[in-house]
Amino acid sequence: MVAEAGLDINLHNRGVAGFVADELLSCLDECVLALRPSRLIINIGTNDLNDPATTNDVLVARYDRILVAVERALPGIDVTMLAYYPVNPDVAVDEGIRQCLAARTNERLCSANGAVRALAARHGARFVDLNAPLLDDRGRLRAEYTMEGMHLNEAGYRAILPAFLDLLRG
Template sequence: MLERLEKAPYWALLSLAMNCLLLMAVSLTWEGDRTPKDSTPTTSVLPQAKASMASEAAESTDGLVTAVGDREYFNYQQWVELVRQEARAHADAPRLTVLLGDSISLWFPQELLPGRRTWLNQGISGEKSDMLLRRLDALDGTQPDTIFVMVGINDLIAQVPEQAVAQNLEQTVQYLKQQHPDAHIIVQSILPHGSERATWEGRDRLLQLPNDRIQAVNTAIAQMTEAEGVDYLNLYPLFADGEGALRPDLTTDGLHLNDRGYLVWRTAIALQLNEDGDR
């Protein structure tokens, strides 16, 4: 048994250890940081339609057009305008905490976000790192306490070079530091995908992306965050199985997360905020 553990991949051992910690942390943080009924709302107050759109949305093959049930279609520019409206509505929100990213961030269940904060979800389905970089000015009028960033999986699926992803994230961090010098910036790792078990509609493209390429980009992101003096939250080991692929119990299709996956992510966020003194 000991010999098997010694030969196991590092991410498998780290995943095992971290998940043991998460099992304990979930029970401690679930009730501990939920928002009291009379405290500040923790989720976006604008508009209710966005929540329903997020639950029904399906990415097109190019990631730029989002189908909303059978009723209407939102193209990318309409999504950008929607998140800009929400950002303007949160200009003076207390303890504003922002999620920046793609559909994985967009579909984060509001009820699972850690409490005692005002959460502003700025995720857009199909987002790539250069697209996110171009819309960061939507936050210029806000005063965020904390900003979480996760982006890059759509770049890699589209065969964007790793170096370009890392550079776009570096420019993203530099912009946020300049515009929001008092904000706590946390860049999160790109998550693994489900490999052969994936059922996502773009599975063929997904299988052309080895998970070790994602790990290589994450290494570059970690180095960048250290150089820029911002925090790095490495989620990869929490979601990876023994082969480095996305754990099937945490995903709906090998790319996106189910509620259990979001609970793991939520607990990691809560622990990160607690480690930093829950600013």
């Protein structure tokens, strides 16, 4: 989608399905640091919230370890932290997804976003929330923008693409 928009940048997507923050930390050298990027746009920890025992404090501590490691290895890196995307349990039909969404509620995501926003401020990073076009009238992920209530489909990514491109440009 970035190439379609005519943006000529070197972009690496290191999103790994199911990853939690500690898994990213364990392979941070290969996934991020070896690339020596000048900018990092990061969204990690959503899957941590599938576990009801993961409090905001636990989540932020895990995320903080990643940011400290990045800043230590790449001084001066420009970091942007993205808000967690909303969910919509009403469209989930798979029992495994339903169980995840019993813990990963929009209320919990909103609270976690507040904690991540505060973490970004402590690290001098930007916090960007791209979610406005994704929300339905009840504050959930629009049904037409998801495959199963939790992940964005192509239409969902296209809905946030203009804001994401602006982020990449500036």
